[in-house]
Amino acid sequence: MATSTIHQAREALGVRLRDLRRDAGLTGRGLAALAGWDNSKVSKIEYGKQAPSESDIRAWCLACGVPEQCEDLVVVARDIESSYVEWRRRLRTGTRARQEKSQTLEADTQFMRWFEPVLVPGLLHTAEYAAAVLRRVTEFYEVPNDVDAGVSARMERQQVLYRRGHSFHFVIAQQALRTAVGNIDVMAGQLDRLMSVMSMGRVRLGIIPDSAPYVVPSNQFIMFDDRLVHVEAVSAELTITQPREIALYARAFSALAGQAAYGDKARGLILDELRRLQA
Numbered sequence: 001m002a003t004s005t006i007h008q009a010r011e012a013l014g015v016r017l018r019d020l021r022r023d024a025g026l027t028g029r030g031l032a033a034l035a036g037w038d039n040s041k042v043s044k045i046e047y048g049k050q051a052p053s054e055s056d057i058r059a060w061c062l063a064c065g066v067p068e069q070c071e072d073l074v075v076v077a078r079d080i081e082s083s084y085v086e087w088r089r090r091l092r093t094g095t096r097a098r099q100e101k102s103q104t105l106e107a108d109t110q111f112m113r114w115f116e117p118v119l120v121p122g123l124l125h126t127a128e129y130a131a132a133v134l135r136r137v138t139e140f141y142e143v144p145n146d147v148d149a150g151v152s153a154r155m156e157r158q159q160v161l162y163r164r165g166h167s168f169h170f171v172i173a174q175q176a177l178r179t180a181v182g183n184i185d186v187m188a189g190q191l192d193r194l195m196s197v198m199s200m201g202r203v204r205l206g207i208i209p210d211s212a213p214y215v216v217p218s219n220q221f222i223m224f225d226d227r228l229v230h231v232e233a234v235s236a237e238l239t240i241t242q243p244r245e246i247a248l249y250a251r252a253f254s255a256l257a258g259q260a261a262y263g264d265k266a267r268g269l270i271l272d273e274l275r276r277l278q279a
Contacts, residue, residue, distance in 0.1 A: 009080045009242070011048035016073065017060055018046040024064035034063040052077060079241065086236045091143040095134050095150030103157045105224060110166060113223040113253050117173040119181065120190055123158055124170065124197055124205075129190040130154045132182035161203060171206045171257050177273040184277050191274050195267060206260025207269050216255045223249055 021031050021042070028042040035056075044050035045060075052060070054074050061070040090098055106112065106123070114121045120129065134150045137143075160166055177194075181187060198205050222230045229240040229249045240246060261269060 007048050010051055013052070013073070013076055013080065014046040014048045016076075017052070017057075020061065020064045020066055020069065021046075024066070026064065031060070031063055035059040051080070054078075085239075087141050088143065090237055091137070091141055094144040094146030095137060096146050096153045099150055099153030099157060103153065103160075106157060106160045107163075109224040111169075111225055112166070113169045113171075113250075115171045115218065115222075115253060115256055116176050116220050117218070118175055118179050118220070120172065120176055120194065121170050122154055123161060123168070124194060125154060125158075126186070126189045126193045127151050127155055128186045129181055129193075132186055161197075161200065167202045167204075169204045169206075169253075169257065171208065171253065171260050173208045174210045174269060177207070177270060188274060188277050191270050191277075194270055198263075198267065204262070205266060206257055206262050207266045208256060208260045209269065212259040215259065216252045218252050218256065221249055221252075223253060226250070 021028070026034070028046070029039050031037075032039045032042050041050065045052045045056065054077065057073045057077060058067075058070050061067050061073065102122070112123075114123070119133065122130070122133075125133070130151045131147055134147045134154070135145075138145045138147060161168065177191065181190070194205065197203055220232050223246070224230070226243075226246055227241070229246055231238040231240065240249070260266070
């Protein structure tokens with residue numbers, strides 16, 4: 001999914017560059033000759049098969065006689081490349097730095113929407129649940145083990161739940177209540193935490209029952225107001241900023257939230273899982 005979205009963004013940039021070339025009355029071969037490139041390079045860039053460098057974009061705009069458009073296109077290209085960050089790169093110094101980056105973003109967000117199909121959202125973790133999750137992250141990606149520091153930073157992030165001017169809508173699948181993270185005591189403590197979170201005025205928690213029908217293709221995602229979306233894939237974290245795509249995620253969240261149980265029904269699902277653990 002992440003790779004597909006990046007390719008679509010590169011294609012969109014390629015269309016803008018192709019329009020500039022055509023408006024300038026240049027063929028692909030003619031542009032390549034002016035820029036000193038191989039003939040195939042122009043078509044690769046225009047069809048999103050090759051990401052243009054900043055120097056490529058400047059040469060393109062100069063050849064097409066529109067140097068004033070150069071900086072805008074360079075910014076677009078930078079946004080595309082920075083929107084896809086491999087986890088090994090993001091976590092190269094451990095987990096704490098990633099938590100601190102999230103803390104800054106969350107502090108600047110008034111309304112957060114968060115969907116999780118398998119795990120409890122990070123802002124609702126107990127310290128023990130967070131430690132078990134981050135331990136698996138460091139092992140899987142083979143990055144520096146700073147779990148204690150990462151857990152501390154994750155707990156600091158949760159202060160935003162108590163600040164005025166912020167509201168949160170979490171939607172989780174019932175599977176998130178059942179995915180075994182740590183031991184039974186860890187899971188029981190986490191489920192108790194969800195029960196207490198539901199009484200917070202700024203937090204809305206919905207749980208999609210296992211029996212709910214399939215209505216929308218989705219994986220984990222977090223919406224920060226209507227300005228960006230984070231999607232966590234296996235290999236990388238994707239940051240989405242295109243308004244059209246953000247609107248699509250908003251539609252998906254609305255559909256998922258519409259399937260969720262809230263209030264007493266959601267508490268009933270959590271209590272069922274607590275009883276199952278204690279059986």
